[in-house]
Amino acid sequence: MKKLILLSTLLAGTASAMTATEIMKKVDDQSAQTMESSFVQMTLTSCKFGLSNGSVRCVEQPRIKTLETVGMDLGDSTRSLMIVRQPASEQGIGMLSYNYDDTSKTDETWLYLSALDKVKRIATGSGSDDEPASIFGSEFTTEDQETGNIDEYNYRIVEETNFQGRAAWVIESIAKPEFAASSNYDKELLWIDKERFIVMKGSAFRDDNEVKRFQMASIEQVDGVWMARSITVLNLVANRLSNMKLDAIAPGIDADAQFLTQRALTDRAFREAGLDALRQQAEGISQ
């Protein structure tokens, strides 16, 4: 799950004389540890934003959803299940995603339409002209959940700087020509914490314009793993933002891959029993 990847991570590391690719690999390796299986309760807030005294603020009443998500790394793919808990009018709507490491396989996403008890496949976009689907109407997209391959990108350390009081690398990421069609950006800049190996900020560009900005906040160490409990994406084209606030995180849960199938969408008793078991399990380990 990209969101969980975004939560990443670190355990200490030597930051000296690393190449950009080595840095990104370390960020990736650390985040993978948290991705093996997890249960997260989150609040997803979206609004149109404006600038006020140098700060970004919602200029309208935000739209708020609470979700529960389960994620698993199966080795050759990752699976995630997201279920809406609130508002009441959307309770039970669910989204299931399979993301394959094999780039020849198209990632898959299904949405559960509770009124018709029907599962609908969603076109998530994978080509140069395609765009991924929004996650429950937010500025986060299904592609946010995907894990790309480090080998598909060229990295370069642009500068070493101080960001929000922490030593950081600014790393430029550009898709290799043969993989450029699958990237929606011409270029990205990532602010990586030198000590914690976690992404603190990101900027995505197209045609030399910054079109999206990502900001991590509330970075905390949970069981030796650094995580950002608040992730905000600003769509600078549409002036809309979404904030993903992780209310409870339970990494390392004992989940069954069989739970992350379409049955969890259409068999509601099965789903509730499975989620209830995960909640009980998470109570002991969630932060």
Added chain:
Amino acid sequence: MKRSTLVTLALCASFGAHALDDFEFSTEEAFADFDIAPAASDSFDSAIYTLGYRFAGTNLPSNEFSTLANQAYLAFEQARAVGDNGYFTINGEASLAFGDSRQDNTLFSANTQLSELHYEHSLGIVKTRIGLQNIAWGEVSGTPVLDIASPNNAANYSTNLAASRVSQWMLSANSYFTEQFELQGFINLKPEYNALPGDPFAQAEKITEQEFGVRATYRLVGADISLYVGKFFPNQPSMAIVNGQPAMLSPEAQWLAGSSASMALGSVLLAADSTSTFVEGTNSQNDVAISVEYATSFIGSITAATHLTMQDKVDHALQSSVRWSKSFVNETFTLSSALTASDTELQTAFAGVQHKWQDSANWQLGVGGNFADEVQPFGFLVFEQQF
């Protein structure tokens, strides 16, 4: 080797990026003014109430106006887990109708209607559901005529016909054999016909024959495929294809075999349904429907669908629809249009708009006309507020 940062995030459009000054965004600061973290509910115990009003009218060929629907209603919906393996759902409405010009000497009439009332139980690899429920087999968007099992309900008017169903009292079961393979079956002891536009209070003729079917679904990487067979009362098309009247295949259940498939190709979703209805004698019917849905965050979602009906290789009917929907943070606009034709003659035309606010309030406005004999315009208006 996975790549784990913010790399594959999408964007809206490649032009007009807003210039954001070089300041540092603080999430906490941005949301300080809002209580953005309501407590998550551990169970589905919240009831949903909807207060609404709907009006529909038509101008009859005799040039006389007729009110088809003039209703205020309160809908109620609740769903919750029951025990370790059960799940209960209820959904219905109470309405007060007034000014219906077809109901002489009646100023007001009260009605209650259940849309869903079912209990489902999950045990082993099987989920069973008993009660008033919807089953929709078919993948095509926009023209849900081939979404069989629960017939379409066009009586109350809606810009989203696919979501309007005549719920049925059924016993259904799903067996999840593997992650890829699923079998679903149902039996309906008291089936009803689909409801056609202009009959808000029409009680469908009771059918004594049973309806049943089985569907097998297999999920490949990149595509979902289903095959189904059973004895059904097929949806009677809302278009007229036989002597200017809505087609009525037969008052009896017919054997039907069908298939459906959906496949995602980038931002395009392709779906296809086909059914063959076997009627004794020569009156067989074949239906084919396809839909193409293209979705991007910039333009929203556009769905184009076509449904072709062929009877006896003589009568043909074509139903085409285009639907555009665009969502913003708090609201969604949807424009719908549909045309039906029999052979080369236009039968019906419809255009509608829906505006939803945070999925809790919406209004719909639709206009259209029947052109089978004389021009017969119709229109409808719906307001709904959820609380």
